[in-house]
Amino acid sequence: AQSVTQLDSHVSVSEGTPVLLRCNYSSSYSPSLFWYVQHPNKGLQLLLKYTSAATLVKGINGFEAEFKKSETSFHLTKPSAHMSDAAEYFCVVSLEFGNEKLTFGTGTRLTIIP
Amino acid sequence: ETGVTQSPTHLIKTRGQQVTLRCSSQSGHNTVSWYQQALGQGPQFIFQYYREEENGRGNFPPRFSGLQFPNYSSELNVNALELDDSALYLCASSSKQGNTEAFFGQGTRLTVV
Numbered sequence: 001a002q003s004v005t006q007l008d009s010h011v012s013v014s015e016g017t018p019v020l021l022r023c024n025y026s027s028s029y030s031p032s033l034f035w036y037v038q039h040p041n042k043g044l045q046l047l048l049k050y051t052s053a054a055t056l057v058k059g060i061n062g063f064e065a066e067f068k069k070s071e072t073s074f075h076l077t078k079p080s081a082h083m084s085d086a087a088e089y090f091c092v093v094s095l096e097f098g099n100e101k102l103t104f105g106t107g108t109r110l111t112i113i114p
Numbered sequence: 115e116t117g118v119t120q121s122p123t124h125l126i127k128t129r130g131q132q133v134t135l136r137c138s139s140q141s142g143h144n145t146v147s148w149y150q151q152a153l154g155q156g157p158q159f160i161f162q163y164y165r166e167e168e169n170g171r172g173n174f175p176p177r178f179s180g181l182q183f184p185n186y187s188s189e190l191n192v193n194a195l196e197l198d199d200s201a202l203y204l205c206a207s208s209s210k211q212g213n214t215e216a217f218f219g220q221g222t223r224l225t226v227v
Contacts, residue, residue, distance in 0.1 A: 036218075043118070044157070044204065044218040090156050101147065101170050102206075102216065104156030 002027040004074075004091045006105035014113045019063075019078040021108045023091030026072065033074045034092040034102070035065055044090070050074065061085070086112045117141060118207050118219035126225045127195050135190040135222045137205030143217070145169070145210055146188040148180060151202040151221070163188055164210060192224075200226045 007022040025031060035047040048059025055067045061084075065076045074091060091105040117140035127133050139146050145164045149157035159172035163182035177193040186207070192199055202223050206216040 041220070043220040044206075046215050049215065101159055101162060102149075102157075103159065104149075106156050107154075 002029075002031060002093045002103050004033075004093045004103060004105040006089075006091050006108050008108050009106065010109045010111065012111040012113055013081045015083055016080050019076070019081045019085065019110065021076040021089050021091075021110065023074045023076065023105060024072050025074055025091070025093050027093055032094045033065075033067060034094070035059065035063070035074075035076045036090045036092055036104075038088045038090065038107075040087075047076070047089075081110075081112050083112050083114065086110055118205060118217050120203075120205050120219035120222050122222060123220070124223045124225075126227060129195055129197060129226055131195050132191065132193045133195060133224060135192075135203050135205075135224070137188045137190070137207070137219060139186045139188065139205075139207030140217050143207040143209045144186050145208045146182055146186065147206045147208070147216065148188070148190045149204040149206065150174070150199075151204055152198075153201070157204055160190070195226045197226050200224060 003026045005024045033050040036044045037047050038044050047063050048057045050057045050067045058064045063078045088107045088109050090107050092102045094102050119138045121136045147162040148160040151157040160174050161171040162169045166182045179191045181189045202221040204221045205219045208216040
């Protein structure tokens with residue numbers, strides 16, 4: 001069975017400081033991993049995806065994530081937070097490349113302090 | 115905008131009633147997946163349709179059913195509504211050819227009273 005655990009339900013950072021959202025995964029096979037963002041009253045948007053190519057994945061809006069097999073982690077980072085980054089972030093795992101049958105984490109709410 | 119549209123955006127139903135939610139997939143996509151997102155939770159996979167056939171199902175009872183039409187749009191039907199069915203229902207479209215990402219609609223907020 002595949003699963004993801006988001007280690008923080010809520011993260012608060014000041015504008016201009018680094019962001020770290022933590023995610024551990026569990027999968028019997030080589031997984032595809034994703035981060036999605038959900039702004040209030042909007043649909044889910046793909047930030048980035050890992051599919052067994054480079055372990056450091058760059059996404060949109062300055063976000064990136066590093067796949068660490070030895071730690072079974074896929075943490076999301078951004079060097080400098082912006083007010084527009086305030087949203088709910090989901091770590092997601094899939095056994096099938098093609099982004100189908102996704103298994104979502106419980107989410108991390110990111111708050112940006114002015 | 116993703117090109118995936120869901121209707122209606124909001125819906126209030128009474129316990130025991132039936133509901134149909136609709137999703138139009140993005141042009142060129144042949145696969146539709148449905149997810150239920152309860153308040154404060156991550157989305158949970160309900161089922162997926164590929165070329166009008168169910169192609170995988172999550173841990174949801176049979177009163178959750180679906181259809182996919184020749185134009186790849188889809189419906190989610192829920193019978194005998196329960197209070198716990200209150201949630202945001204999300205539709206995602208993708209294509210099995212080319213391994214494209216899944217694009218999500220903005221969802222239908224269902225409230226069961």
